[in-house]
Amino acid sequence: MIANAFEYTAPQSLDEALGLIAGGAKPLSGGMSLIPMMKLRLAAPEHLVDLARLKELNYIREENGELHIGAAVTHYEVESSPLLLGKCPLLAETAAHIGDIQVRNMGTLGGSVAHADPASDYPAALQALEAGIVLRSAGGARTVSAKDFFIDTFTTALEPGEIVSEIVVPVEPGLTGTSYQKCKHQASGFAVVGIAVRARRENGVVSLIRVGVTGLSGSSYRAENVEAALQGVEPTGEAIRAAAGLVAHSVDASADMQASSEYRKHLASVYTAKAIHAALSRSA
Amino acid sequence: MTRAISLTINGKHYEHDVEPRLLLIHYLREVAGLTGSHMGCETSLCGACTVELDGKAIKSCTMFAVQANGANIVTIEGLASPEGKLHPMQEAFWNEHALQCGFCTPGMIMVSKQIVERNPSPTDTEIREGLDGNICRCTGYQHIVNAVRTAAKAGA
Numbered sequence: 001m002i003a004n005a006f007e008y009t010a011p012q013s014l015d016e017a018l019g020l021i022a023g024g025a026k027p028l029s030g031g032m033s034l035i036p037m038m039k040l041r042l043a044a045p046e047h048l049v050d051l052a053r054l055k056e057l058n059y060i061r062e063e064n065g066e067l068h069i070g071a072a073v074t075h076y077e078v079e080s081s082p083l084l085l086g087k088c089p090l091l092a093e094t095a096a097h098i099g100d101i102q103v104r105n106m107g108t109l110g111g112s113v114a115h116a117d118p119a120s121d122y123p124a125a126l127q128a129l130e131a132g133i134v135l136r137s138a139g140g141a142r143t144v145s146a147k148d149f150f151i152d153t154f155t156t157a158l159e160p161g162e163i164v165s166e167i168v169v170p171v172e173p174g175l176t177g178t179s180y181q182k183c184k185h186q187a188s189g190f191a192v193v194g195i196a197v198r199a200r201r202e203n204g205v206v207s208l209i210r211v212g213v214t215g216l217s218g219s220s221y222r223a224e225n226v227e228a229a230l231q232g233v234e235p236t237g238e239a240i241r242a243a244a245g246l247v248a249h250s251v252d253a254s255a256d257m258q259a260s261s262e263y264r265k266h267l268a269s270v271y272t273a274k275a276i277h278a279a280l281s282r283s284a
Numbered sequence: 285m286t287r288a289i290s291l292t293i294n295g296k297h298y299e300h301d302v303e304p305r306l307l308l309i310h311y312l313r314e315v316a317g318l319t320g321s322h323m324g325c326e327t328s329l330c331g332a333c334t335v336e337l338d339g340k341a342i343k344s345c346t347m348f349a350v351q352a353n354g355a356n357i358v359t360i361e362g363l364a365s366p367e368g369k370l371h372p373m374q375e376a377f378w379n380e381h382a383l384q385c386g387f388c389t390p391g392m393i394m395v396s397k398q399i400v401e402r403n404p405s406p407t408d409t410e411i412r413e414g415l416d417g418n419i420c421r422c423t424g425y426q427h428i429v430n431a432v433r434t435a436a437k438a439g440a
Binding site: 006 | 285287303304305307326327328329331334340341342343346347348350351353395398399414416417418
């Protein structure tokens with residue numbers, strides 16, 4: 001399988017890259033989704049700008065109570081970063097679920113987020129973490145919440161000329177527990193459903209809960225009805241089961257060879273309960 | 285339009301003009317003449333094309349050769365010593381009968397090397413998870429898992 005011919009630039013700086021992208025060139029990061037699409041000729045960009053090795057997009061740092069992760073950081077770097085393992089284990093845990101060793105060595109956080117595959121893993125975590133997604137163009141930068149960024153299948157808040165340049169996650173006190181629970185597609189490794197939960201238990205009741213869902217429908221989302229059902233409530237097995245049962249309520253669930261929409265909804269409630277239990281068990 | 289690339293493969297310097305759409309696996313096999321890495325599925329699923337790029341196992345069917353400009357690549361041909369002494373992972377695959385037809389073996393060995401580098405004493409579950417991106421249609425994987433475990437014990 002040979003891609004259409006294209007022009008390739010490895011820019012020296014982010015400004016150079018953004019200038020070319022403003023002129024219509026397409027960004028290439030790890031290429032784990034784009035290159036297969038180009039080989040199948042589902043995508044035929046005329047000019048690729050390689051962002052993967054730009055220093056300005058390769059960093060993981062803590063600043064003013066927030067973690068800043070450059071878009072070109074690979075999934076392997078996310079899963080193995082001591083800073084993230086210590087201060088944002090949900091993101092590291094989620095990255096470890098992606099693809100296989102070789103894909104995690106090449107694929108990048110920003111590339112995956114920008115691609116917005118409805119069965120990709122990060123969106124669930126970014127929704128639960130209430131992460132910020134920094135979008136940058138030659139004209140400047142803006143930050144969009146995960147909730148507003150993911151719109152539909154392969155559709156995001158990115159405007160022409162913009163790239164995802166950074167993910168921002170607030171650092172939380174140690175008493176918050178998180179978990180990502182995924183029913184994995186046996187062939188592709190993508191999420192049939194994936195549920196990320198961030199929760200805190202104080203004085204016997206749930207004092208904070210955020211639930212991010214991926215794989216179930218055309219776009220990731222926050223299951224706010226599940227959150228509302230558990231907020232301030234004693235998290236008994238019965239209460240968690242009942243709340244988790246709301247996760248797919250009024251959602252247009254996807255159906256494919258792997259799972260009917262009814263079965264996907266069932267999986268979503270089961271995995272939501274699992275993720276809530278796991279997150280609360282890690283809440284100090 | 286072609287672009288000049290220069291890279292190191294198995295310790296040897298290579299310079300070529302290539303089309304940007306040339307995949308790294310095609311470059312390795314057809315331009316550099318290193319046919320040890322195999323093209324299996326062409327869809328990033330089977331892992332037969334796995335090589336090491338700057339110390340990281342990657343699938344060379346899902347990367348353009350121009351992206352590897354300046355990189356240091358190791359292929360299956362680069363594992364044994366110049367005198368022909370096999371790498372401990374190759375030795376373990378041989379001793380444990382971890383192959384039948386051998387088509388997947390170059391990729392299996394390259395990813396197994398990475399598994400053990402990152403986790404010197406992996407459990408069988410960790411080995412199987414590590415081999416997730418590599419497909420073997422002959423062995424049923426058991427002997428491959430045995431080989432990785434044996435190589436890890438031998439300090440591969």
